[in-house]
Amino acid sequence: MIEYRNLRVALLGAGSVGAQVASLLLEHGPELATRAGAGLELVGIAVRDLDAPRTADLPRELFTTDAESLILGADIVIELMGGIEPARTLILQALGSGADVITGNKALLATHGPELFEMAEQVGAQLYYEAAVAGAIPIIRPLRDSLAGDRIKRILGIVNGTTNFILDRMDTAGESLEQALATATDLGYAEKSDPSADIEGFDAAQKTAILASLAFHTTVPLDLVYREGITGVTLAEVEAAKRAGYVVKLLAICERLTDADGVEGVSARVYPALVPRSHPLAAVHGAKNAVFIEAEAAGDLMFYGAGAGGVETASAVLGDLVSAARRHVIGGPGVAESTHANLPILPISHVTTRYQITLSVTDEPGVLASVATLFSEHGVSVEAVTQSVSSSEEGAHPTATLVIGTHEASEAALAATVAALGESAVVSHVTSVLRVEGS
Ligand SMILES: NC(=O)c1ccc[n+]([C@@H]2O[C@H](COP(=O)([O-])OP(=O)(O)OC[C@H]3O[C@@H](n4cnc5c(N)ncnc54)[C@H](O)[C@@H]3O)[C@@H](O)[C@H]2O)c1
Ligand SMILES: N[C@@H](CCO)C(=O)O
Ligand code: NA
Numbered sequence: 001m002i003e004y005r006n007l008r009v010a011l012l013g014a015g016s017v018g019a020q021v022a023s024l025l026l027e028h029g030p031e032l033a034t035r036a037g038a039g040l041e042l043v044g045i046a047v048r049d050l051d052a053p054r055t056a057d058l059p060r061e062l063f064t065t066d067a068e069s070l071i072l073g074a075d076i077v078i079e080l081m082g083g084i085e086p087a088r089t090l091i092l093q094a095l096g097s098g099a100d101v102i103t104g105n106k107a108l109l110a111t112h113g114p115e116l117f118e119m120a121e122q123v124g125a126q127l128y129y130e131a132a133v134a135g136a137i138p139i140i141r142p143l144r145d146s147l148a149g150d151r152i153k154r155i156l157g158i159v160n161g162t163t164n165f166i167l168d169r170m171d172t173a174g175e176s177l178e179q180a181l182a183t184a185t186d187l188g189y190a191e192k193s194d195p196s197a198d199i200e201g202f203d204a205a206q207k208t209a210i211l212a213s214l215a216f217h218t219t220v221p222l223d224l225v226y227r228e229g230i231t232g233v234t235l236a237e238v239e240a241a242k243r244a245g246y247v248v249k250l251l252a253i254c255e256r257l258t259d260a261d262g263v264e265g266v267s268a269r270v271y272p273a274l275v276p277r278s279h280p281l282a283a284v285h286g287a288k289n290a291v292f293i294e295a296e297a298a299g300d301l302m303f304y305g306a307g308a309g310g311v312e313t314a315s316a317v318l319g320d321l322v323s324a325a326r327r328h329v330i331g332g333p334g335v336a337e338s339t340h341a342n343l344p345i346l347p348i349s350h351v352t353t354r355y356q357i358t359l360s361v362t363d364e365p366g367v368l369a370s371v372a373t374l375f376s377e378h379g380v381s382v383e384a385v386t387q388s389v390s391s392s393e394e395g396a397h398p399t400a401t402l403v404i405g406t407h408e409a410s411e412a413a414l415a416a417t418v419a420a421l422g423e424s425a426v427v428s429h430v431t432s433v434l435r436v437e438g439s
Contacts, residue, residue, distance in 0.1 A: 010074035013081035020314035023056035036325030104131030110206035126334030128320035161287030162198035200229035212254035217341035
C-alpha cells in the first residue's frame with residue numbers, strides 16, 4: 001500500500017453544492033487520493049446552522065460554525081458559501097496562509113477577482129474556480145490550459161439554465177414568459193424570492209466577465225459587461241422567430257473586436273438574441289448550458305452539459321481539488337492569472353451585428369419606401385423585408401407588420417435608425433428589436 005502525504009481540506013458551506021462535495025469526497029476519498037498522489041482529509045465543514053437539513057447524510061462531528069478557525073492549518077480550502085462576505089475575507093485569509101482555494105463563487109470572482117488573484121500570486125498559491133461558470137461543464141480549464149496556445153475570436157454561451165429553460169418553454173410549449181417563469185420556479189430553477197439574478201441577466205453577466213477575462217488575457221470588470229435580461233421577450237417574438245428559422249436564446253458574448261486601424265478591444269455582453277436553428281446552440285434545451293468557442297486555429301468548439309445542480313457542480317469542484325492536490329505534491333508556485341494583453345473593454349456602441357426589427361406601419365403606398373429610406377440614411381443595409389400580418393379596423397387606416405432583417409450594422413447606427421423609426425409618421429410603433437447572432 002502506498003503511503004501518501006495527507007492534505008487537510010476545509011469546506012466552507014454545506015448547501016446544494018457543498019453537501020454533495022463533502023459526500024463524494026468521503027465516499028471516493030481513497031480513489032481521488034490515488035489520482036492526486038496525496039490523501040485528501042476533510043478536516044471540517046463550516047456551516048451556519050449545525051442542525052439545518054442537508055441534501056446528504058454527513059458526519060455531524062465535521063460541522064463547525066467557526067469558519068475562521070477551520071481554515072487555519074488547511075492545505076486546501078473549498079469555499080461554497082456564496083455571496084461576497086464573509087467569503088471574500090475567508091478566501092483572502094486562506095490564500096494569505098498559503099492554502100490553495102477552490103470556489104464556485106461567480107459573484108465574488110466577477111467583482112473582486114483581481115484582488116483574490118493578486119493575493120494568490122503574492123504567496124504562490126492557486127485559486128481554482130471551474131464551478132463558477134457553467135457548473136459541471138469543463139470550461140475554465142479548457143480556456144486556461146487547453147486553448148492557451150490559441151487565440152480566441154469569440155465565445156457565445158448559454159450560461160444560465162433558468163433563462164434557457166424559460167425561453168425553451170416559450171419556444172416548445174408556447175408558454176408566456178410569466179407561465180414559463182412559474183414553471184421554472186416550481187422546479188426549483190429560479191429563486192422564489194428573487195429570480196432577478198437569472199432573468200435580468202446578472203448571473204450570466206458575472207459568468208461573461210469571468211469568461212472574457214480568461215479568453216482575452218484581460219481583466220474584464222463586471223460593470224463593463226453590457227446586460228439585458230429576458231423580461232422584455234414576448235411570446236409573439238419567440239413565435240415570429242420560430243417562423244423565420246430562429247430561436248431566442250439569452251447569450252453571453254465575449255468577442256475580440258478590431259477597429260479600422262487594426263486596434264484590438266474586447267466586447268463582453270449579455271442579451272437575448274436570435275440564433276439560427278441550424279446553429280449548435282439552438283439545440284441546447286431545458287436548463288442545459290453550452291459554451292461555443294470560435295478560436296483562430298482550433299476553429300469552432302462546443303462544450304455542453306449541466307450548468308447547475310448540486311452533484312453535477314460538485315464534479316467540477318472535485319476536479320479542482322485533485323488539481324490543487326497534485327500541485328501540492330509537485331510543489332512550486334501556482335500559475336498566475338494571465339492578464340498580459342490588457343485590451344480595452346469596448347462599449348456596446350462599438351459592436352457590429354445583424355438585427356431583426358418588427359414594425360407596425362400604416363398600410364398604404366410609399367410606406368415601405370419611407371421606411372427603407374430611414375435605414376439607408378443611417379447607413380444600415382436592409383437584407384430582407386417581410387410583410388407578415390395585415391389588419392384593418394373599420395374607419396381606421398389599414399396597418400401592416402413589417403419584419404426587417406439587416407446586414408451587419410453598428411449598434412450606434414441601429415440605435416439611431418430605431419429612434420428615427422419611432423418618430424416617423426408612417427410607423428405606428430417599433431414592436432421589437434432583436435440582434436441576430438451565430439450566423
Ligand atoms: N447550485 C448550483 O447549481 C451552483 C452552480 C454553480 C455554482 N454555484 C455556486 O456555488 C456556491 C454555492 O452554491 P449553492 O447552490 O450550494 O448555495 P446554497 O445556498 O445551497 O449553499 C450555501 C451554504 O452556505 C452556507 N453559508 C452561508 N454563509 C455561511 C457562513 N458565513 N458560514 C457558514 N456557512 C455559510 C449557507 O447556510 C448554505 O447552506 C455559490 O457561490 C454558487 O454561486 C452553484
Ligand atoms: N441560477 C443559475 C445557477 C448556476 O449558476 C442558472 O440558472 O444557471
Ligand atoms: Na464549469
